Amino acid sequence: MVNAHATTELERDGSNPQPKTAKRRLPFLGLIGLVLLLVGPWLFDTYLLNILVKAYFLAIVAVTVDVLWGYTGYLTFGQSAFFGIGAYAAGLVFTHGGLTPGNVFLALGIAVVASVAVAWLVGWLSFYREASPFFATVISLVLPIVFVQLLLSGGTWTGSSSGLTGYETFDLSIEAWYWIAGSTLAVVSLLAWVVVRSDGGRLLAAIRDNESRCSYLGIDTAKVKTILLVVTAVVAGIAGFGYGSFSGVAAPELGGFVLGTELIIWVALGGRGTLWGPLIGAVLINVITAYLGSSMPFAWQLILGAAFVLVIVLLPQGLVPVLLRPFGLGQYAVHEPALVSRPLKMQSNAIPEMPALVMDGVAKHYGHLKVLEGIDLKANAGELLGLIGPNGAGKTTLMRCMSDGAERSSGTVSLCGNDIRKLPPDQCAKFGLGRKFQNANIFETLTVAECLRIAGTIRERPSLVRQAATLALPQYALDVVSTTGLDKKLGVAAKDLSHGEQQALELAMVLAQEPRLILLDEPTAGLTKTERTQIGHVLSSLAHKYKLCCLLVEHDLDFVEEIATRIVVLHQGKIVMEGSFADVVNSELVKTIYAGSSHAMQDPV
Amino acid sequence: MILFLDILTTVAILFVVTAGLMMIFGVMKIVNFAHGALLTVGGYAAYVVTQLKLDPWLSWPLALVTGMLAGMVVESLIVRPLYKRPLDAILATWGLGIVMGQLIVIAFGREVQFVDAPIKGTWSIFGVDYSAYRLLLIPVACGLWATMTGLLNGTRFGVKTRAVIMNEDLARGLGIHSGRIRFITFSFGTGLGTLAGALITPLSSVDPNMGLNWLVSAFMLVMVSGHSMASLLVTCLVFGTFQVLVNTFVSPVLGGLAIAVLAAFTLRMRPKGFANG
Numbered sequence: 001m002v003n004a005h006a007t008t009e010l011e012r013d014g015s016n017p018q019p020k021t022a023k024r025r026l027p028f029l030g031l032i033g034l035v036l037l038l039v040g041p042w043l044f045d046t047y048l049l050n051i052l053v054k055a056y057f058l059a060i061v062a063v064t065v066d067v068l069w070g071y072t073g074y075l076t077f078g079q080s081a082f083f084g085i086g087a088y089a090a091g092l093v094f095t096h097g098g099l100t101p102g103n104v105f106l107a108l109g110i111a112v113v114a115s116v117a118v119a120w121l122v123g124w125l126s127f128y129r130e131a132s133p134f135f136a137t138v139i140s141l142v143l144p145i146v147f148v149q150l151l152l153s154g155g156t157w158t159g160s161s162s163g164l165t166g167y168e169t170f171d172l173s174i175e176a177w178y179w180i181a182g183s184t185l186a187v188v189s190l191l192a193w194v195v196v197r198s199d200g201g202r203l204l205a206a207i208r209d210n211e212s213r214c215s216y217l218g219i220d221t222a223k224v225k226t227i228l229l230v231v232t233a234v235v236a237g238i239a240g241f242g243y244g245s246f247s248g249v250a251a252p253e254l255g256g257f258v259l260g261t262e263l264i265i266w267v268a269l270g271g272r273g274t275l276w277g278p279l280i281g282a283v284l285i286n287v288i289t290a291y292l293g294s295s296m297p298f299a300w301q302l303i304l305g306a307a308f309v310l311v312i313v314l315l316p317q318g319l320v321p322v323l324l325r326p327f328g329l330g331q332y333a334v335h336e337p338a339l340v341s342r343p344l345k346m347q348s349n350a351i352p353e354m355p356a357l358v359m360d361g362v363a364k365h366y367g368h369l370k371v372l373e374g375i376d377l378k379a380n381a382g383e384l385l386g387l388i389g390p391n392g393a394g395k396t397t398l399m400r401c402m403s404d405g406a407e408r409s410s411g412t413v414s415l416c417g418n419d420i421r422k423l424p425p426d427q428c429a430k431f432g433l434g435r436k437f438q439n440a441n442i443f444e445t446l447t448v449a450e451c452l453r454i455a456g457t458i459r460e461r462p463s464l465v466r467q468a469a470t471l472a473l474p475q476y477a478l479d480v481v482s483t484t485g486l487d488k489k490l491g492v493a494a495k496d497l498s499h500g501e502q503q504a505l506e507l508a509m510v511l512a513q514e515p516r517l518i519l520l521d522e523p524t525a526g527l528t529k530t531e532r533t534q535i536g537h538v539l540s541s542l543a544h545k546y547k548l549c550c551l552l553v554e555h556d557l558d559f560v561e562e563i564a565t566r567i568v569v570l571h572q573g574k575i576v577m578e579g580s581f582a583d584v585v586n587s588e589l590v591k592t593i594y595a596g597s598s599h600a601m602q603d604p605v
Numbered sequence: 606m607i608l609f610l611d612i613l614t615t616v617a618i619l620f621v622v623t624a625g626l627m628m629i630f631g632v633m634k635i636v637n638f639a640h641g642a643l644l645t646v647g648g649y650a651a652y653v654v655t656q657l658k659l660d661p662w663l664s665w666p667l668a669l670v671t672g673m674l675a676g677m678v679v680e681s682l683i684v685r686p687l688y689k690r691p692l693d694a695i696l697a698t699w700g701l702g703i704v705m706g707q708l709i710v711i712a713f714g715r716e717v718q719f720v721d722a723p724i725k726g727t728w729s730i731f732g733v734d735y736s737a738y739r740l741l742l743i744p745v746a747c748g749l750w751a752t753m754t755g756l757l758n759g760t761r762f763g764v765k766t767r768a769v770i771m772n773e774d775l776a777r778g779l780g781i782h783s784g785r786i787r788f789i790t791f792s793f794g795t796g797l798g799t800l801a802g803a804l805i806t807p808l809s810s811v812d813p814n815m816g817l818n819w820l821v822s823a824f825m826l827v828m829v830s831g832h833s834m835a836s837l838l839v840t841c842l843v844f845g846t847f848q849v850l851v852n853t854f855v856s857p858v859l860g861g862l863a864i865a866v867l868a869a870f871t872l873r874m875r876p877k878g879f880a881n882g
Contacts, residue, residue: 073692075692075695075696124873125869125870125873128873131872133692134635134636134691134692134695134828135828135872137636137692137695138636138821138824138825138828139869141821141824142821142825142865142866142869145821145862145865146862146865146866149858149861149862152858153856153858153859261699261703264696264699265700268696298707298710298711299707299711301703301707302704302707302708302711304703305700305701305703305704305706305707306700306704308696308700308703309683309697309700309701309704312687312693312696312697312700313683313686313687313693313697316690316693
């Protein structure tokens with residue numbers, strides 16, 4: 001899902017002069033909404049009230065779509081199915097059982113339970129390793145189509161294509177319904193707003209930016225997304241229950257995929273990733289559709305479709321934020337927590353006496369091509385292992401086999417005494433492994449502070465409601481942050497950092513998860529001389545002072561000589577030599593294989 | 606016997622309907638959500654031919670050309686700017702599908718219409734009488750498969766296209782104009798989409814939503830088959846057979862969902878689908 005979203009998140013530059021006013025104006029907008037909600041019945045006629053009640057229920061679903069798509073990057077056409085499930089729960093129970101207090105709870109219960117069950121199944125089908133975001137989207141398209149087909153084949157029980165109508169429902173005035181729908185919308189939006197802004201809620205944006213990084217930080221992203229889908233499905237189901245109870249109609253269109261796509265259009269036009277944009281968009285478009293739809297139905301749909309294409313191509317952040325920008329809205333208030341040191345937590349899964357890494361007979365084949373063969377390797381806490389070898393020797397593949405159980409073809413790997421079997425990267429991270437990639441692998445739209453907080457998720461779960469005033473990191477991560485000057489850039493988006501700063505940020509992120517074994521793939525590549533010295537000091541102190549096991553792939557032999565305690569030479573997929581730097585450099589064998597000549601190693605570059 | 610012919614013709618129809626989608630997915634790595642609308646456009650091209658009392662065979666080239674022209678405009682105006690935002694690209698093609706659908710409604714109305722088939726009646730084969738036009742689609746699908754395979758494996762353009770499919774950056778580095786390859790394949794894919802629309806309309810009827818019914822099955826087949834023409838054929842064979850069996854022995858309603866549901870589970874169990882054998 002990397003790069004799938006370009007500029008959906010509004011600019012959150014630290015240099016932005018307006019965050020303070022935004023802080024005051026967003027509640028102001030909310031206040032206008034609340035006043036409208038309160039006095040609506042005296043302002044609007046019955047026809048408009050009717051439309052608004054329906055629009056409010058639909059806007060609730062639009063808010064859930066925004067959370068899933070705008071914040072988490074999961075493009076879904078399927079939220080309408082949950083709305084339909086809620087509406088049909090009301091329709092079916094009230095049609096066949098009548099309106100009794102018991103049946104109301106029964107219907108609501110069915111709406112919730114059915115939504116949970118279906119959402120869980122859809123989550124299981126859509127979110128797994130190697131599943132492409134397209135695939136999840138296509139599954140979300142299948143869901144409403146299957147749902148509608150089942151309704152159509154339900155005969156008189158579901159009312160088939162005309163749906164269920166005329167069932168007895170709550171005897172409430174239109175004003176009461178207006179307040180019920182409006183306050184539900186307000187509560188749902190407020191809750192969503194609190195969660196997405198919270199420290200824990202930033203995880204959604206982290207998944208959108210870089211799902212694989214999340215997983216190497218020990219976060220089970222499939223589980224997070226499935227839980228999120230279940231929660232949003234329940235909300236959509238309850239909204240559908242409200243809609244079905246209010247209108248007295250449960251028609252297949254309510255769960256159909258046309259509505260599913262309309263939800264996407266409302267969210268896109270309103271402004272994804274803002275919550276209030278989709279809310280305003282959904283309500284306005286519904287009201288306009290009700291008035292224009294009768295006089296010029298086809299032309300209006302055409303305009304809507306064309307506007308949608310234009311917005312997607314030219315204005316990905318949506319219309320409402322652009323229209324409201326002159327009023328100072330839509331600017332993010334940058335939150336900069338204070339850094340504090342936290343004591344190292346007990347490692348729950350790592351067994352301290354065991355070696356950090358044991359590889360036994362590890363091999364990796366691509367068909368007949370053997371990339372790694374018979375790798376036996378052991379590394380202990382406090383060691384700083386340098387892994388060298390010519391290009392194509394299999395160094396990066398070896399690292400992959402340590403950090404992802406599904407990578408190797410045979411052999412066993414154990415991390416701190418835990419056999420990794422075929423377990424995914426997030427489990428390996430929980431066994432105490434941290435991996436720093438060759439290219440800075442960070443969360444682009446998150447600020448430095450947010451990246452660091454998400455990175456520590458497996459040690460300290462961020463709150464889902466608050467923005468903490470402090471950011472606690474283990475001392476060695478703090479050292480990296482302060483020596484590289486990142487502590488002065490906590491509010492800067494990660495994509496705006498320099499190359500060296502991004503590398504340092506990723507290292508600090510890996511350290512924030514308190515690994516016992518840390519893998520570094522060419523940590524000095526592209527760094528200046530000062531930065532290289534800094535990272536050398538950091539790594540030495542990690543191994544010698546904090547007793548971490550560090551394993552680095554490096555081409556810079558000077559650097560390896562300065563810090564490594566042991567060298568492992570990899571050649572054509574096999575370990576050909578192990579020993580001290582002097583042993584290796586003076587070995588004739590290494591001289592011949594490393595560069596095909598005996599001169600290369602005497603003058604390391 | 607009829608069951609066997611049902612299976613063969615269904616597989617042929619599925620292949621015809623998915624080929625254009627596959628072409629675009631293979632090269633551009635995006636699913637063209639306007640594919641349903643393209644099928645509809647093709648259907649209406651056949652309808653126009655019928656209304657003008659022209660030879661029904663003309664509907665095929667007309668549909669192909671319409672689709673290719675539409676594809677050229679769409680690629681340069683909408684898909685190209687979204688190259689770096691694949692999820693937005695599929696949304697834009699979806700929006701485009703809505704626009705095309707509404708234009709068709711404005712031009713032709715919402716009613717269900719019928720078109721003339723190039724050949725009518727039945728052929729007697731293996732002792733049963735079977736719809737001649739359905740049977741005709743079997744050689745058409747085979748011809749389409751042979752043409753596309755030949756194009757990809759036997760021409761310079763095909764070699765370049767396969768290079769772009771495998772590794773676009775490398776291909777560009779070697780001096781292949783990947784933008785042009787994308788442009789050509791996209792318009793070719795849309796042309797195949799409309800052609801498929803014209804091919805399938807004589808089997809039923811045209812209405813502004815006809816494409817939607819095919820869309821989900823076509824998506825799923827492409828997702829399962831990866832990006833080689835041969836695996837697409839295999840996928841159509843397996844899933845088409847399954848669909849006909851469910852249709853015949855269980856219920857037609859479930860038959861309509863069979864492909865989508867089976868494909869979803871197949872991909873869950875075997876994420877690479879049929880791509881690697």
